[in-house]
Amino acid sequence: MPAGLAVLVACLLVFHGAVPDVPGRPGSLLETFLPWLGLAVPVLAALALLRRSAVAGCAVLLPAAAWLGLFGGFLLPGDDRAPDLLAVQHNVSDENPDPAGTARALAGTGADLIALEELTPTALPAYAAGLAPRYPHHAVEGTVGLWSKHPLAQVRLVDIRPSGVGEGWNRGLRATARTPHGEVAVYVAHLPSVRLGPAHGFGSVRRDESARLLGAAIAAEPAGPLILLGDLNATVDDRGLDPVASRLDPPGPDFAFSWPASLPLARIDQVMTRSASVTRVRSLPATGSDHLPVAARIRWPGSR
Helix, strand or coil, rough: HHHHHHHHHHHHHHHHHHHCCCCCHHHHHHCCCHHHHHHHHHHHHHHHHHHHCCCHHHHHHHHHHHHHHHHHHHHHCCCCCCCEEEEEEEECCCCCCCCHHHHHHHHCCCCCEEEEECCCCCCCHHHHHCCCCCCCCCECCCCCCEEEECCCEEEEECCCCCCCCCCCCCCCCEEEEEEEEEEEEEEECCCCCCCCCCCCEEEECCCCCCCHHHHHHHHHHCCCCCEEEEECCCCCCCCCHHHHHCCCEEECCCCCCCCCCEEEEEEEEEEEEEEEEEEEEEECCCCCCCCCCCEEEECCCCCC
């Protein structure tokens, strides 16, 4: 039994893309929490010891090797070189009890760019006031916003509204940031939430449709540096994010789980790039949100 379970876990790790996504999108659910399959290894090892089974003990090496192959690099020291640009992504929560305190904490990161989601009309003035001294340039479309140390131009709404959602649902923006390293296209997006339930399984239909719309917008973007920041309600392993992730470079090897803030289990807040590299991602201390902020170090090609 332990040997069979070990082989199953190894197969799920290595061949997670082969798990069908219907009914109920179990493939996406598995990929959302894929790193946590590693917890099965010590459990299976303990069972093998209890049964004194050499076969089971050897079989446990399979999921251990598979997990290390996928995530072992995440345990190594990260790239500590100074970034060319520091970006912070944070879903501040529309129920945040302390917008002013959250703004101060984010301003204290010293980031060049700060992307926020779930901005409400009542809380927006507090964020604007708290960030303005260090971030004189900002843009807001609907419930998403971008604050920058560098001038912003060509700001526009990006329509990622899935079918069946009423007008006024604006969760995407695009701006050009004029950084010391040149102009960079910056996208801020908040994809629809997913719901897990017995009737529909992993309910990601609207999120997946929104991801396709965002991916199409990015694909239409002229060649050049691009940064995407957002609460994508998906990990980079989740196939539902493929329309976006396939067009951008993955972030550096860090777990940096961001949700839920009380017990982070997954990083659904993302910073992804094109013609640049996210060399390191880390989660920041909790604010009044149910998400943790994440900070990403970004370097341009040829930087030393």
